[in-house]
Amino acid sequence: MEIPYTVEIRRDTGLTNGKIGIWLFLASEVMLFGALFASYILIRTGAPVWPRGDTILNVPLATFNTIVLISSSVTMVMAWASLKRNRFGTFRMYMGATILLGATFLVVKYFEYSHKFELGLFPSTSNFLALYFTLTGLHMLHVIGGMAVNAYFWGPGAKLWKTNPEWFTNRVEHSGLFWHFVDLVWIFLFPTLYLL
Amino acid sequence: MTSEHAVDHHDVDIDKHVRIYVTVFVALMALTIITVAISRLHLPVHIAVSIALLVALIKGSLVACYFMHLISEKKLIYAVLGLTAAFFAALLALPALTTSNGFWIH
Numbered sequence: 001m002e003i004p005y006t007v008e009i010r011r012d013t014g015l016t017n018g019k020i021g022i023w024l025f026l027a028s029e030v031m032l033f034g035a036l037f038a039s040y041i042l043i044r045t046g047a048p049v050w051p052r053g054d055t056i057l058n059v060p061l062a063t064f065n066t067i068v069l070i071s072s073s074v075t076m077v078m079a080w081a082s083l084k085r086n087r088f089g090t091f092r093m094y095m096g097a098t099i100l101l102g103a104t105f106l107v108v109k110y111f112e113y114s115h116k117f118e119l120g121l122f123p124s125t126s127n128f129l130a131l132y133f134t135l136t137g138l139h140m141l142h143v144i145g146g147m148a149v150n151a152y153f154w155g156p157g158a159k160l161w162k163t164n165p166e167w168f169t170n171r172v173e174h175s176g177l178f179w180h181f182v183d184l185v186w187i188f189l190f191p192t193l194y195l196l
Numbered sequence: 197m198t199s200e201h202a203v204d205h206h207d208v209d210i211d212k213h214v215r216i217y218v219t220v221f222v223a224l225m226a227l228t229i230i231t232v233a234i235s236r237l238h239l240p241v242h243i244a245v246s247i248a249l250l251v252a253l254i255k256g257s258l259v260a261c262y263f264m265h266l267i268s269e270k271k272l273i274y275a276v277l278g279l280t281a282a283f284f285a286a287l288l289a290l291p292a293l294t295t296s297n298g299f300w301i302h
Contacts, residue, residue, distance in 0.1 A: 014270045021301035023273050027280040034284045039292070042291045059232065066228050074221045077263045084210045180263045187255045193247040 007166045022174040026181050029142075033185050036138065049126055053194040056121070058112060060119050064192045065108045067148065071182065072101035073183040076150075076176045083169040088161055089173070095154045098179065102147040109140055110184055132193055146179045220262045227255050 005017040008160055013020055021079075044050050052060070079094035116122075123133040160168040231251045235244070261267040266277075 013272050015272060020272065020276075021223055030280050030284055031287065034287045036293055038288045041288065045292075054235065063228065067225065070221065070228065072225045073231055073259060073263050074217060077217050078214070081210050081214055122199075140268050177264055182257055183263075184256050184259050187250050187259065189245065191231055191235070191252050195248055196243070196245055 004172060006072075007164070012115050016170055018170055018174050022177050033135075036135055037188070037192070039137065040193060043127050043131065047127060052128075053192075053196055056128065057132065057194050058115070059194050061108055061112060062142070062190055066107050066190050068101050068105050068108070069183045072098045072105070075101065075178050075193065077178045080169065080173050080176050082159075083172055086165075088158075092154060092158070095172075095188070097151060099147055099150050099154060102143055102150070105143055106140065106147075109136065135193065136187055139182070139189060142182045142185070146175070146182050149175050151177065214292060216262055221259050224255055227251055 009016060041049075075094045075097040079091050079098060082088075082090035082094055101149065113133075121129055123130045153168075153175055157171070158168070160171070231248060232249075234247055237242075239247070266273070
């Protein structure tokens, strides 16, 4: 049995099922990160003192990571655009770049975290660090998840391009929406934790 | 009966969209540098928070509108996101309202 509306538009929604599905999922993700941001606001405003982010965290490293993630968003959308232009080879190049940039982000986060641990700074040390590790840790898990999906479409999942290129393009677009959301969360996380 | 395929207006003139993606990328880089530079000024907290969030909002909007194609999406997506925004605002506001030393209860 064929999965319906992967390429055809549903008359009632005006969208493919995958498109509405991914946006509903992203809406749930907004609530997840929103809850943590609300916790941050409440804990910070209720605290008698609160450290500036740049006194504890590495701003240059995080700025580099911000540039890395924004770049990966560009390569992700270029990967989709390549499929729209029927250029599968270019798609693989851009998708590969997206995955590599995601890996770069994770490597930088590894160095950030391990340096904190070396200095004896753990989530249990203070409210600031508890929020920092929770927010960035959850974000990092989303980066890993996004990379796994992207790697599937770069690798074994790319078989679908030969049999149903339009469906494959839509799937890459949906994966891209998730990846852009991960970038969007970091765009808010970076100034909140590191610069304020 | 002909089936209606996902006629995406992005099929038309992808080249124009690619130019937009590059422009947005440059804007995002510039805004990232601006936000870091402003943080170095060590402005009073309320002003620093306002400026940082404003810049983040602009950056986030660029990603959402152009990379996520939200600027040309269907009404149903806008409705879903509108509902999400309302619940998100409530999620931020409710804890502040209910704590005894929250913003609006003294």
